[in-house]
Amino acid sequence: MTAVWWWVRRGVAPPVALVVLAAVASTVASRSDWFLEADWGLRLTSSTVVLVSPLVAAGAAFVTARRYHPSLAAAARAGTRAPWVHLAPAAALAGAAGVAYVLVWTGVLVAVAASGGIGPTDVWVVPETVVPVVAAAALGGVVGHLVRSLVSPLVAAVLVLLTAVVASPWGRGPFEAVTTYGTLTGLERPPAQAAVTVVAAGLIVLGCALAVTRLSAGDPPRVVGSVLALALVLATVAPAAWPWQDQVYRVSTEATGCVGSNPRLCGPQSRLPLLAMAQPTFARAYERLRGTPFVAPTAFRVTRLDHYSQLDGAAPLDFDPSQIPDDRAATSQVVAALLRPHQCADLFDATGAVALLDAQDVVRPWLTGVLEDRVPAQPVPDEVADAFSVVLSCRVMTGDLS
Amino acid sequence: MTLELAEVGHRYRDTQALEGVTATLAPGTTALLGVNGAGKSTMLSAAGGVLRPSAGRVLVDGMDLWSRSTRKEALRAVALMPQTTAFPPGMTAEEVVTYLAWLKGVPRRAARTRAREVLEEVGLGPRMRTRMSRLSGGMARRVAFAQALAPRPRVLLLDEPTTGLDPAQRHAMVELVRGLSVTGVSVLLSSHVVEDVEDLATDVIVLHEGTLRFWGPVGDLAALGDAGARRSPVESGFFRVIGSEVGR
Structure with missing residues (x-):
C-alpha cells in the first residue's frame, strides 16, 4: 500500500480519476429512468468499462514507462520488496478508477434510496466492473515495463481494444462489462457467466503478476512479454469454451x-x-x-x-x-x-x-x-x-x- | 563485508558488454576506470543487483546476489547510485529518497527520517521538499547519492558520482565519499576523472572492452605509467593498460 499511495499522489492517478468520474457520472446522469432500481443504475455505469479500460491501461503504461523508468525501476529491481512493487504505479491508477466508480455507485444508491426504490440485488456488477479495470491497469503496467517510449500508452490501449475485437465471435472480451439500458426487473445475470467474465479478466491480472515476477528475477523482456501474451490470449480465447447464450441476461429464478x-x-x-x-x-x-x-x-x-x-x-x-x-x-x-x-x-x-x-x-x-x-x-x-x-x-x- | 565478482559476463543482444570479470572489492574505496563503453555501468549494475549477468556470479559476503535464497539478504548490504538520475519530476527529493529507502526494506517511517538525514548530509536539507523537476542536474546527482546512502549499505556502488557537478560540488562529493570509507563502508566508484581516483581510491580496477585489464593498488597502476608522459602517472598507467597511445 505504501508504494501505491506514493503513486496515487505523484503519478497521474488524480487526473485519471477525475476523467473516469466524469465519464461514469455523466453516463448515469444522462438518464433518470433507473431511479427506482439500483441494479439498473449500477449496471448502467458498467457500460463505461469498455472506454475506461483503455484509458487506465494507457495511463498505467505512461507512468510506468516515463516516470517509474529508468531510475525507480532499477532501484526496485535491486530492492528487497516483493515483485508486485513494479505494478504500484498501475495499481494506483486502478485504485483511482475504482474510487471513481465507488463514488458514482454511492450516488446511484443514494438517489435510489431517496426515490424509495429497490436496492441492489445483483452483486456481480462489482467484480464485473472492477476486475476488468484492474486487469487493464496491470496490462498497462507491464506494457510500460516492456515499451519505454511514448508509444507505450498507445500500445497498451490498442491491446485492450484488440481483445474485444478478437473475442467478439464468441462473446465478450475481458474488458467488457455487461450493462443494461432498461429495467432488470425479472431478469438476472447468470452467475456462472458472470464468473467466467471475471475469471477471464482475473487471468490477465495473474499473468501480469507473473510477468513482473519474471521481470524482478532479471529475465529478459521477451520472457516477460511472452508471459503477458499468454495471459492475454488465454483470457480472450478461454471464454469461447463456455456455452454462451445469445442474451447476457436470463429470466430471474428468484421467488x-x-x-x-x-x-x-x-x-x-x-x-x-x-x-x-x-x-x-x-x-x-x-x-x-x-x-x-x-x-x-x-x-x-x-x-x-x-x-x-x-x-x-x-x-x-x-x-x-x-x-x-x-x-x-x-x-x-x-x-x-x-x-x-x-x-x-x-x-x-x-x-x-x-x-x-x-x-x-x-x-x-x-x-x-x-x-x-x-x-x-x-x-x-x-x-x-x-x-x-x-x-x-x-x-x-x-x-x-x- | 566483501563483494566478489566471479567470472561475471553480460551480453546485450549482439554486444558483449562484460566478459569474465573476476575481482574482489577490498575494504576502502576502489575506483573503476574505463573509457565510454568499457562496461563500467554494466559491471556496477550487475554488482548492485539491478542487472542479472548472463554469466558468472556476484557474491556479497559469500551470498549469491541472484540466488533466490540469499538475494534479499545480499541486496540489503549493497546500494547503487545510478548514472542516470531521471527520477519522477513530480516527486520531491525527500519522497524520492524515502521511496527508494523503502524499496530497500527500510520501514516507511524510518525511511522518511533517514531520507531527511541523508539529504542534510549531502547539503540538500533546505531543498528536500522541492520537486525533482525544479532541482539542477548537480542537485539531482546529490539526491541520487543520498538515496544510495539511505539504507545504510555496507557496499556502496557509485556510477560516475562527480559527473555534472561543478568544482565546489565535486569537492563536497569527494569529501562525502572519503568520509564513508572511514565508517567502514566499501566503495566502488566508476569515473572518467583520474583526479577522483587519485583523491579517493586505494585500489583501482580498469575495464576495457568489457574485460578486466588491471586490478590492484592505485600505486601499482601509477607505476605502470610512463615517467615522461604529459599526463599524471595514474592516467598514464591507465592508458598503458588499455593499450592506447592517447595519453602520451
Missing part, C-alpha cells in the same frame, strides 16, 4: 410474490415494493372499468424474454419502474397491460398480428380517455367493444416463445 387485489400484481420478490407502488393505479382503473370486459384478468405477472409459461393464468405485465412517476403507475402502462389480457400467439404471426394491433389501436385511445376521466366508462362504444373482442378471442399462448 415470486403478488401484491394487492383486483387485480393482483405479481413478480420477483425483490421488486414487490415497486409493484406495490403501481398496484393502486391498477386498482383504480379496475374500479372505474367495473362491469366492462377490460377487467377480466384477476392478476398480472411480470414477464420477460417471452417466457409465457410462467404466467400461470395471469395476464402478462411488461413492468418498467420508469413508468411509475410520482409513486403511481403511468396511465400508458396500465392501458398497455389492459390491452393484453393474455399473450396472443397471433402477435408472432405476420397476418394475425396486423389485425390484433389494429384492434388494440382502436381500444387504446378510448381506454386512455376513460382512465384520464375524459370520457365515461359506460357505455362502451360498439367499435371499442368489437375491437376488444378480437383481442379477447385471439389464440392464447401458454408456452415460451422459443
Whole structure:
C-alpha cells in the first residue's frame, strides 16, 4: 500500500480519476429512468468499462514507462520488496478508477434510496466492473515495463481494444462489462457467466503478476512479454469454451410474490415494493372499468424474454419502474397491460398480428380517455367493444416463445 | 563485508558488454576506470543487483546476489547510485529518497527520517521538499547519492558520482565519499576523472572492452605509467593498460 499511495499522489492517478468520474457520472446522469432500481443504475455505469479500460491501461503504461523508468525501476529491481512493487504505479491508477466508480455507485444508491426504490440485488456488477479495470491497469503496467517510449500508452490501449475485437465471435472480451439500458426487473445475470467474465479478466491480472515476477528475477523482456501474451490470449480465447447464450441476461429464478387485489400484481420478490407502488393505479382503473370486459384478468405477472409459461393464468405485465412517476403507475402502462389480457400467439404471426394491433389501436385511445376521466366508462362504444373482442378471442399462448 | 565478482559476463543482444570479470572489492574505496563503453555501468549494475549477468556470479559476503535464497539478504548490504538520475519530476527529493529507502526494506517511517538525514548530509536539507523537476542536474546527482546512502549499505556502488557537478560540488562529493570509507563502508566508484581516483581510491580496477585489464593498488597502476608522459602517472598507467597511445 505504501508504494501505491506514493503513486496515487505523484503519478497521474488524480487526473485519471477525475476523467473516469466524469465519464461514469455523466453516463448515469444522462438518464433518470433507473431511479427506482439500483441494479439498473449500477449496471448502467458498467457500460463505461469498455472506454475506461483503455484509458487506465494507457495511463498505467505512461507512468510506468516515463516516470517509474529508468531510475525507480532499477532501484526496485535491486530492492528487497516483493515483485508486485513494479505494478504500484498501475495499481494506483486502478485504485483511482475504482474510487471513481465507488463514488458514482454511492450516488446511484443514494438517489435510489431517496426515490424509495429497490436496492441492489445483483452483486456481480462489482467484480464485473472492477476486475476488468484492474486487469487493464496491470496490462498497462507491464506494457510500460516492456515499451519505454511514448508509444507505450498507445500500445497498451490498442491491446485492450484488440481483445474485444478478437473475442467478439464468441462473446465478450475481458474488458467488457455487461450493462443494461432498461429495467432488470425479472431478469438476472447468470452467475456462472458472470464468473467466467471475471475469471477471464482475473487471468490477465495473474499473468501480469507473473510477468513482473519474471521481470524482478532479471529475465529478459521477451520472457516477460511472452508471459503477458499468454495471459492475454488465454483470457480472450478461454471464454469461447463456455456455452454462451445469445442474451447476457436470463429470466430471474428468484421467488415470486403478488401484491394487492383486483387485480393482483405479481413478480420477483425483490421488486414487490415497486409493484406495490403501481398496484393502486391498477386498482383504480379496475374500479372505474367495473362491469366492462377490460377487467377480466384477476392478476398480472411480470414477464420477460417471452417466457409465457410462467404466467400461470395471469395476464402478462411488461413492468418498467420508469413508468411509475410520482409513486403511481403511468396511465400508458396500465392501458398497455389492459390491452393484453393474455399473450396472443397471433402477435408472432405476420397476418394475425396486423389485425390484433389494429384492434388494440382502436381500444387504446378510448381506454386512455376513460382512465384520464375524459370520457365515461359506460357505455362502451360498439367499435371499442368489437375491437376488444378480437383481442379477447385471439389464440392464447401458454408456452415460451422459443 | 566483501563483494566478489566471479567470472561475471553480460551480453546485450549482439554486444558483449562484460566478459569474465573476476575481482574482489577490498575494504576502502576502489575506483573503476574505463573509457565510454568499457562496461563500467554494466559491471556496477550487475554488482548492485539491478542487472542479472548472463554469466558468472556476484557474491556479497559469500551470498549469491541472484540466488533466490540469499538475494534479499545480499541486496540489503549493497546500494547503487545510478548514472542516470531521471527520477519522477513530480516527486520531491525527500519522497524520492524515502521511496527508494523503502524499496530497500527500510520501514516507511524510518525511511522518511533517514531520507531527511541523508539529504542534510549531502547539503540538500533546505531543498528536500522541492520537486525533482525544479532541482539542477548537480542537485539531482546529490539526491541520487543520498538515496544510495539511505539504507545504510555496507557496499556502496557509485556510477560516475562527480559527473555534472561543478568544482565546489565535486569537492563536497569527494569529501562525502572519503568520509564513508572511514565508517567502514566499501566503495566502488566508476569515473572518467583520474583526479577522483587519485583523491579517493586505494585500489583501482580498469575495464576495457568489457574485460578486466588491471586490478590492484592505485600505486601499482601509477607505476605502470610512463615517467615522461604529459599526463599524471595514474592516467598514464591507465592508458598503458588499455593499450592506447592517447595519453602520451
